[in-house]
Amino acid sequence: MPRRLSGFKPTGHLHLGNLLGAVRPAIEEDSVILIADLHALTVTHDPARVRGLTRELATLLLAAGAEPDRAPCYVQSHVPEHTELHYLLECATSYGEAHRMIQFKEQAATQEQVRLSLLTYPTLMAADILLHDVEEVPVGADQTQHVELARDVAVRFNNRYGPTFTVPKAVNPSFGGRIRNLSDPAGKMGKTNDREAGVLFLLDPPEVLRQKIMRAVTDTVGEVRYDPQGQPGVANLLEILAGCVGDSPSTLAGLFRSYGELKEVVADSVVATLRPIQARYADLAAEPGAVEGILRDGARRARSQTRAVVRRARDRLGLLPGTGAE
Numbered sequence: 001m002p003r004r005l006s007g008f009k010p011t012g013h014l015h016l017g018n019l020l021g022a023v024r025p026a027i028e029e030d031s032v033i034l035i036a037d038l039h040a041l042t043v044t045h046d047p048a049r050v051r052g053l054t055r056e057l058a059t060l061l062l063a064a065g066a067e068p069d070r071a072p073c074y075v076q077s078h079v080p081e082h083t084e085l086h087y088l089l090e091c092a093t094s095y096g097e098a099h100r101m102i103q104f105k106e107q108a109a110t111q112e113q114v115r116l117s118l119l120t121y122p123t124l125m126a127a128d129i130l131l132h133d134v135e136e137v138p139v140g141a142d143q144t145q146h147v148e149l150a151r152d153v154a155v156r157f158n159n160r161y162g163p164t165f166t167v168p169k170a171v172n173p174s175f176g177g178r179i180r181n182l183s184d185p186a187g188k189m190g191k192t193n194d195r196e197a198g199v200l201f202l203l204d205p206p207e208v209l210r211q212k213i214m215r216a217v218t219d220t221v222g223e224v225r226y227d228p229q230g231q232p233g234v235a236n237l238l239e240i241l242a243g244c245v246g247d248s249p250s251t252l253a254g255l256f257r258s259y260g261e262l263k264e265v266v267a268d269s270v271v272a273t274l275r276p277i278q279a280r281y282a283d284l285a286a287e288p289g290a291v292e293g294i295l296r297d298g299a300r301r302a303r304s305q306t307r308a309v310v311r312r313a314r315d316r317l318g319l320l321p322g323t324g325a326e
């Protein structure tokens with residue numbers, strides 16, 4: 001049974017920060033990998049874009065090494081137990097709890113029409129987690145409050161109705177680093193803008209990756225040292241290199257005499273890391289029917305677990321057996 005769960009929302013193209021910080025650790029740890037398409041519907045969305053990004057994300061995860069027959073990897077909306085448990089958990093969550101979520105307040109402030117699903121999104125996320133009986137959810141600071149909500153709801157449900165859910169906790173991702181934006185090392189590499197010069201997208205062609213890395217912002221110190229506070233741009237390049245070649249950033253710092261030399265080697269390593277993933281992606285994308293088959297099969301396998309958990313929850317809540325997920 002996987003002990004961890006990682007979710008990816010199809011709201012942008014995957015980048016190197018996602019690969020090093022979340023995709024690779026999830027595959028190496030045999031975590032549950034969820035392509036969280038329902039979460040992409042909580043804000044104004046373009047249906048064709050969500051569909052395209054869901055396909056791209058799923059294909060990239062498979063290309064990066066996810067194997068649905070080894071650990072669950074599937075599209076959330078293909079497994080109806082997510083929405084069923086979502087409702088059941090809403091009956092164990094208070095309005096005040098949902099309304100207190102910092103991310104809700106921040107995102108709602110930027111929307112003209114706030115979707116109800118934006119408010120209840122943490123309860124859907126709790127369902128995602130509790131459906132798999134996982135103990136740990138590796139998340140960044142922005143998602144910790146949501147995992148704590150899942151934990152509170154699980155504990156409350158178990159106390160009120162009897163042991164039903166494994167109680168999860170948020171843990172730090174196993175990859176310590178946070179990859180920064182190459183053009184602005186004060187901020188993290190994120191998937192907000194498709195044409196971001198400081199973001200290394202996994203499907204960028206080699207010459208684009210190289211160009212972005214050669215133009216990365218550094219500083220005027222002129223010495224290659226690993227000093228994330230004093231030299232964040234150079235430290236970021238060293239962390240990217242460390243993530244690609246599997247060494248420590250401070251050891252790697254000693255190998256370079258100039259920023260130009262460092263950038264050349266980072267570019268070579270990033271291109272070499274992404275080349276096999278891009279090649280597998282191209283093969284898989286050429287056969288969309290086969291990818292859909294893998295995803296359907298992944299969802300089918302995952303349902304033996306998710307059905308059992310929903311059955312348990314329904315039973316504890318007092319619903320009559322013999323209908324719905326039964």
Ligand code: AMP
Nearest residue numbers: 017018021022140173177178179188189
């Ligand atoms: P997001 O793209 O923000 O939905 O994030 C998906 C996962 O990728 C998160 O759980 C993070 O752990 C990871 N991640 C996102 N951006 C970075 C980054 N710049 N550096 C390291 N990990 C990241």
